Amino acid sequence: MLTQVLVQLVVVVTLMIAVSVALFVGRRRLQVTRTEWRTRLRATAPALAVLTVALLFNSIARQLVPDLSWMIGWNLTWAIYDIEGQFILWLQSFETPAVTAYFSFIYIYGYVFALTFPVVAYFALADTRPLRELLAAYTLNYTLGLVLYVFVIAFGPRNMMPELVEALLYDTYPQYQHLTRQVNRNTNVFPSLHASLATTVTLLAYRTRDQYPTWFYVTLGLGTSIALSTMYLGIHWAIDVLAGLGLAYISVSLARVLVDRWSVSAWIASIRGRDADDDREMDSSSDHT
Amino acid sequence: MLAASVGLSASTSGCLQHVRSIVNRNEVEQLSLTITTLSADGDRESIQLAQDIGATLETAGIDIEIDMQSREAFRRTVLINHDFDIYVGRHPGDIRPDFLYETLHSKFADESGWQNPFGFTNLTFDTYLDRQQRAGGEEREQAVSRTLEALALEQPFVPICVPHEFRLVRTDRFDGWKQGHLATRMGYLGLDPPTTEEAVLRAAHTDSRPSQNLNPLAVEFRNRGLVTGLLYDSLAVPRWSGDGTDAGGGDEETDGVEEDGDRTYSPWLGTDWTWNENENETEAENEEGDERTGNGSGIDTDTDTDTDIELNPDTQLEPTGTLTVTLREDCQFHDGHELTADDVAFTIDFLSDTTRDDSEFPAPSPRYRGHVDPIADVTKQGEYELEFTCTASEPVAKRVLEIPILPAHIWTERTETASIPAITVADGTTEALITENLPPVGSGPFQFENRTQREFVTLERYDEHFTRRESVALPEPSAETLRIRIDPRSTSAIELVESDEADVTSLALESYVVDDVLAAESEREQTSDSDPIEVIESSTGSFYHLGFNARTAPFSNPRFRRVIARLIDKEQLVSDVFYGHARPIAAPVTREWTPDSLAWTGTDPETPFLGTDGELDVEAARAAFEEAGFRYDDEGRLRVRY
Numbered sequence: 001m002l003t004q005v006l007v008q009l010v011v012v013v014t015l016m017i018a019v020s021v022a023l024f025v026g027r028r029r030l031q032v033t034r035t036e037w038r039t040r041l042r043a044t045a046p047a048l049a050v051l052t053v054a055l056l057f058n059s060i061a062r063q064l065v066p067d068l069s070w071m072i073g074w075n076l077t078w079a080i081y082d083i084e085g086q087f088i089l090w091l092q093s094f095e096t097p098a099v100t101a102y103f104s105f106i107y108i109y110g111y112v113f114a115l116t117f118p119v120v121a122y123f124a125l126a127d128t129r130p131l132r133e134l135l136a137a138y139t140l141n142y143t144l145g146l147v148l149y150v151f152v153i154a155f156g157p158r159n160m161m162p163e164l165v166e167a168l169l170y171d172t173y174p175q176y177q178h179l180t181r182q183v184n185r186n187t188n189v190f191p192s193l194h195a196s197l198a199t200t201v202t203l204l205a206y207r208t209r210d211q212y213p214t215w216f217y218v219t220l221g222l223g224t225s226i227a228l229s230t231m232y233l234g235i236h237w238a239i240d241v242l243a244g245l246g247l248a249y250i251s252v253s254l255a256r257v258l259v260d261r262w263s264v265s266a267w268i269a270s271i272r273g274r275d276a277d278d279d280r281e282m283d284s285s286s287d288h289t
Numbered sequence: 290m291l292a293a294s295v296g297l298s299a300s301t302s303g304c305l306q307h308v309r310s311i312v313n314r315n316e317v318e319q320l321s322l323t324i325t326t327l328s329a330d331g332d333r334e335s336i337q338l339a340q341d342i343g344a345t346l347e348t349a350g351i352d353i354e355i356d357m358q359s360r361e362a363f364r365r366t367v368l369i370n371h372d373f374d375i376y377v378g379r380h381p382g383d384i385r386p387d388f389l390y391e392t393l394h395s396k397f398a399d400e401s402g403w404q405n406p407f408g409f410t411n412l413t414f415d416t417y418l419d420r421q422q423r424a425g426g427e428e429r430e431q432a433v434s435r436t437l438e439a440l441a442l443e444q445p446f447v448p449i450c451v452p453h454e455f456r457l458v459r460t461d462r463f464d465g466w467k468q469g470h471l472a473t474r475m476g477y478l479g480l481d482p483p484t485t486e487e488a489v490l491r492a493a494h495t496d497s498r499p500s501q502n503l504n505p506l507a508v509e510f511r512n513r514g515l516v517t518g519l520l521y522d523s524l525a526v527p528r529w530s531g532d533g534t535d536a537g538g539g540d541e542e543t544d545g546v547e548e549d550g551d552r553t554y555s556p557w558l559g560t561d562w563t564w565n566e567n568e569n570e571t572e573a574e575n576e577e578g579d580e581r582t583g584n585g586s587g588i589d590t591d592t593d594t595d596t597d598i599e600l601n602p603d604t605q606l607e608p609t610g611t612l613t614v615t616l617r618e619d620c621q622f623h624d625g626h627e628l629t630a631d632d633v634a635f636t637i638d639f640l641s642d643t644t645r646d647d648s649e650f651p652a653p654s655p656r657y658r659g660h661v662d663p664i665a666d667v668t669k670q671g672e673y674e675l676e677f678t679c680t681a682s683e684p685v686a687k688r689v690l691e692i693p694i695l696p697a698h699i700w701t702e703r704t705e706t707a708s709i710p711a712i713t714v715a716d717g718t719t720e721a722l723i724t725e726n727l728p729p730v731g732s733g734p735f736q737f738e739n740r741t742q743r744e745f746v747t748l749e750r751y752d753e754h755f756t757r758r759e760s761v762a763l764p765e766p767s768a769e770t771l772r773i774r775i776d777p778r779s780t781s782a783i784e785l786v787e788s789d790e791a792d793v794t795s796l797a798l799e800s801y802v803v804d805d806v807l808a809a810e811s812e813r814e815q816t817s818d819s820d821p822i823e824v825i826e827s828s829t830g831s832f833y834h835l836g837f838n839a840r841t842a843p844f845s846n847p848r849f850r851r852v853i854a855r856l857i858d859k860e861q862l863v864s865d866v867f868y869g870h871a872r873p874i875a876a877p878v879t880r881e882w883t884p885d886s887l888a889w890t891g892t893d894p895e896t897p898f899l900g901t902d903g904e905l906d907v908e909a910a911r912a913a914f915e916e917a918g919f920r921y922d923d924e925g926r927l928r929v930r931y
Contacts, residue, residue: 070361077355155329155357159328159330159336160328163801170781174784175781186330
């Protein structure tokens with residue numbers, strides 16, 4: 001069942017990306033990319049490597065986080081519920097099968113698309129900085145999010161009020177349970193990574209609105225839909241989403257500062273240089289003794 | 290001058306004293322309590338009950354907070370650390386009422402596990418439990434009734450309801466699902482495969498804990514011990530009573546049982562057992578009449594009767610009889626070690642103290658504690674025969690037949706206190722209690738193959754198991770492999786069965802999907818659909834309850850507990866939370882053990898709800914609290930002195 005859902009996901013998202021590439025990227029950029037892809041790849045490789053390591057670490061750490069959280073974390077579910085109370089219920093009062101279908105689609109397919117398409121789109125730009133910023137921002141989202149998950153235990157609305165907040169996604173489309181539980185633990189809802197990553201994409205789309213003007217407007221709608229879907233489906237509290245927005249802002253700002261701060265090629269060169277320095281120092285110190 | 294200073298000091302000291310006696314009085318504050326319970330993923334009904342009850346308590350002027358925890362954390366908080374005000378959850382219960390002894394006896398108040406998590410201590414109540422523990426024959430029933438009536442009076446916990454269990458099975462690959470209860474090992478043995486090719490039995494399990502830990506003693510990880518029951522053998526298998534509601538297993542394996550006439554247990558690892566009543570044991574006098582006294586006045590201490598054990602908690606219990614058990618010969622553990630009387634004797638000793646007297650601080654097992662408590666002594670009569678000296682009546686003493694037999698050669702090494710460098714570990718935390726026990730080595734019909742955390746557990750048939758022998762007519766494992774797939778929700782577990790990816794939902798379905806499942810079933814019947822899917826309903830002794838931490842005020846006050854009990858509309862909760870698929874109860878036992886005085890009559894016979902149709906009569910609730918000695922402030926908040 002998991003493979004079936006996964007295959008479906010890959011097919012649908014690939015189609016969405018193909019259409020979007022045709023719409024937003026255009027033939028000219030693709031042609032240039034074909035000639036420049038090696039250099040661009042080399043430029044982004046360090047950022048990509050860092051992200052890969054972060055994701056691998058994340059997937060291992062996620063197994064350990066719940067145990068760690070129950071030892072040292074704060075259980076904030078009641079505090080969150082006490083503050084925002086009925087908002088999720090109000091949101092769910094708009095429930096219709098069509099809306100549920102839309103938000104379920106957005107939560108699964110829309111989200112994966114929102115995260116993957118910018119990678120393709122920014123790769124098609126001559127300037128690799130947006131792509132590197134994007135990858136760095138993803139890394140920061142996952143890493144900072146993980147730290148918060150360790151310290152905050154919070155169950156989502158569907159766990160708190162199962163009869164009022166219907167777990168719309170999992171009861172309407174039980175097959176997705178197999179997919180999401182590979183990624184998410186039920187105590188890790190603060191902050192909403194769905195919201196933070198979607199916002200990250202939107203913030204960066206704003207910065208690249210000169211290159212991709214339409215894409216920015218698409219991300220506005222898509223990002224809002226993703227954030228709403230997490231609440232409408234009873235998975236996140238509004239506070240989780242707000243925290244997600246904050247996390248996105250911090251990640252994007254940090255990424256802006258950090259990217260280009262270190263250059264791997266320069267670093268390698270400097271190591272070589274320093275090695276030479278060290279040798280010289282060793283020599284001189286031996287002189288002293 | 291002197292006179293003036295003396296006068297001054299006298300007057301100031303008087304004044305200070307006055308101030309002190311005012312200041313040193315503790316503030317009377319609004320009662321604020323935390324309801325500890327499980328998240329919806331852990332137990333959907335528990336959080337719903339907690340939400341409903343919490344809302345009612347708030348109307349009655351109590352400040353409420355709900356602390357949701359995962360399955361494992363919940364059990365650790367409530368059963369081991371006793372760190373709660375009140376909790377709502379499911380008790381594993383039993384088909385016979387003897388579990389009440391360890392659940393409520395004051396001598397277990399300091400232990401962990403399901404033995405007295407409430408910290409309820411009442412010497413008079415202890416005498417009822419002691420009597421129930423030792424009474425035989427007709428007297429037993431009477432003793433049980435008195436315990437239950439005293440329980441209804443004292444409300445150390447509020448029994449809420451017994452849910453009906455529904456499971457979905459496929460009959461095209463394996464059939465014969467109704468032979469054993471699907472919450473026990475017997476449900477998965479003796480199934481008929483239509484062809485020999487169908488070697489894999491696939492269960493969809495909605496609880497991931499078996500994939501993390503398979504220690505039969507770890508109370509945080511076990512519900513009723515289904516998976517460990519398949520891995521470990523017990524001496525005998527409890528038979529479900531013939532009570533009409535106790536469906537699903539009434540007439541399992543009738544063969545070989547009639548001869549010894551035991552209607553409560555059928556043979557398993559033990560082939561035979563005999564009970565020898567002690568001659569000199571004076572039968573406790575028959576109690577006559579219902580001696581319960583008026584509401585809220587505590588339990589009547591009837592001093593005129595029952596002089597032997599009653600009212601003296603220090604009396605050493607005289608042995609009541611001996612139970613002689615014969616083991617099946619030539620049985621082995623999964624690692625090839627011979628299973629002998631030594632292992633049985635070891636297990637009983639080990640369960641009562643997992644340190645095996647090594648340490649000053651005994652560490653009894655949090656599970657099966659009540660089963661071994663009445664065993665005063667074990668003597669080996671031979672390689673395959675044991676004699677237990679018991680301090681309880683025959684039916685109670687026989688509970689020892691239900692414990693899992695642990696291999697002595699593995700568990701003797703688990704008596705040390707667990708240690709982590711640089712961290713202080715609580716006394717009594719032996720390796721045995723915290724080990725994941727992977728791979729588990731038992732002697733049961735299935736042996737452990739592998740697992741992936743939160744994904745699956747695979748068990749292989751143990752071909753050497755005694756049920757596989759020609760000469761043994763007991764249900765045997767027909768599937769070569771039992772693959773337990775972890776699937777966290779009822780809806781997706783149902784989908785797995787419907788799409789032929791699983792044969793059975795091994796845990797009961799959540800109440801909110803039951804109506805849909807039953808509707809689908811009746812639709813299949815009407816359209817004579819050939820879908821080989823069947824709904825199995827089974828009864829259970831397990832019940833939902835609200836537990837008080839009687840170690841602290843105001844929960845230590847029975848009057849307070851009784852008023853809280855009266856704020857709970859069990860009838861309404863059954864229809865709201867369980868969609869009617871549960872039985873509201875005033876006594877936490879099966880129907881056949883419920884005394885007439887506590888039979889459900891549309892309302893609670895002892896602590897009726899203060900209101901109608903789930904709607905609390907706030908005035909009546911206030912009056913009840915005030916009558917119990919509590920006060921309200923001007924804003925309608927209940928105030929207590931902690």
